[in-house]
Amino acid sequence: MTHPTILRCATWRPLLDAIEQGTGYKFELRTSDTIPKFEASFQAGEPDFVYMNPYHAVMARKAAGFIPLVRSSESLSGILVVRNDSPLRSIAELKGASIAYPAPNAFGASLYMRALLGERFKIATEPVYVQTHVNAYRSVIRGDTPAAGGIRSTLEREPAEVRDKLRVLYETPATASHPVSAHPRVPPAVRMAVRAAMIKLAKTEAGMKMLDAVSLDALVEADYAQDYAPLEAFRLERFVVSPGK
Structure with a gap:
């Protein structure tokens, strides 16, 4: 069986290369081999950009102020x-x-x-x-x-x-899907450039294939207040387990 990290590199690296070409910025791909390690990383504010599930978007917003940029228009269940x-x-x-x-x-x-x-x-x-x-x-x-x-x-x-x-x-009932989010230390101009590059890729056949490979098909702009803030009302924190526990 192919190792999950190899699979992630094979799917994400081509997309990052295309975003680099569209923005002029360089991206280093980092992965976590377990979800708890991933949670500890984004809650500590380590990544500049991160792809995460909807409630992770809530956790990341509260812990480090992460800002959702884009998401698939396909709902998640x-x-x-x-x-x-x-x-x-x-x-x-x-x-x-x-x-x-x-x-x-x-x-x-x-x-x-x-x-x-x-x-x-x-x-x-x-x-x-x-x-x-x-x-x-x-x-x-x-x-x-x-x-x-x-x-x-x-x-x-x-x-x-x-x-x-x-x-x-x-x-389960459907919710907004996983966003790509940016840490607030990333300058607004850089965030906008990355979002624009991804939206542009979504309009090309090659770009759509790369985005589909990472479950970002039918890409749209993400908005925290509209897409993810409603999850706060579910009080899912009652069921959250903090990293390390």
Whole structure:
């Protein structure tokens, strides 16, 4: 199996090269091998630009003032998967069960899902955090847990032999998708140049392919107040686990 870091470099590096050509700025690609390490990095304000999930955008705004620049116009929804041959047919049947999640604060795959299970469906479950979406799906296939949280795009990237062994039991209501955000130390002119370069790429066939490879298809400008501030009302912080805990 190809290492996830290699996959990220293969998909993001061509896009960054194109943005460099469009702006004249240079970009160093940095990755984190787990979601908790990623959270610790952006909450410390380390990256200049970062691609993150919707609630991470809220966390990053509060911790370091990150400013969303662009996002896919496609909405985001989390999924709960079970084995294709599982007898489970309803959320209620998961009461008291262990559920694999990539990390506590993975928005669609974990945070939003856990909140809905507890608040909307009124069932208690036992979360098991396995660090990545890949691990979560395989936890179900191996029979370690009866269900796992994920998002549609990561399931679709799995090999057919993995997808064929899984079935979507539940899909969450949709929200605005992952933004590319900038740290406030990045000068406004640089932020605008990067956003403009990405919007321009979205209007070319080659650019659309590069953006689609990183789940930024149908690119639009992002706005924190409109797209992500509404998530603050959900009080999802009740379900957030701080890095290192």
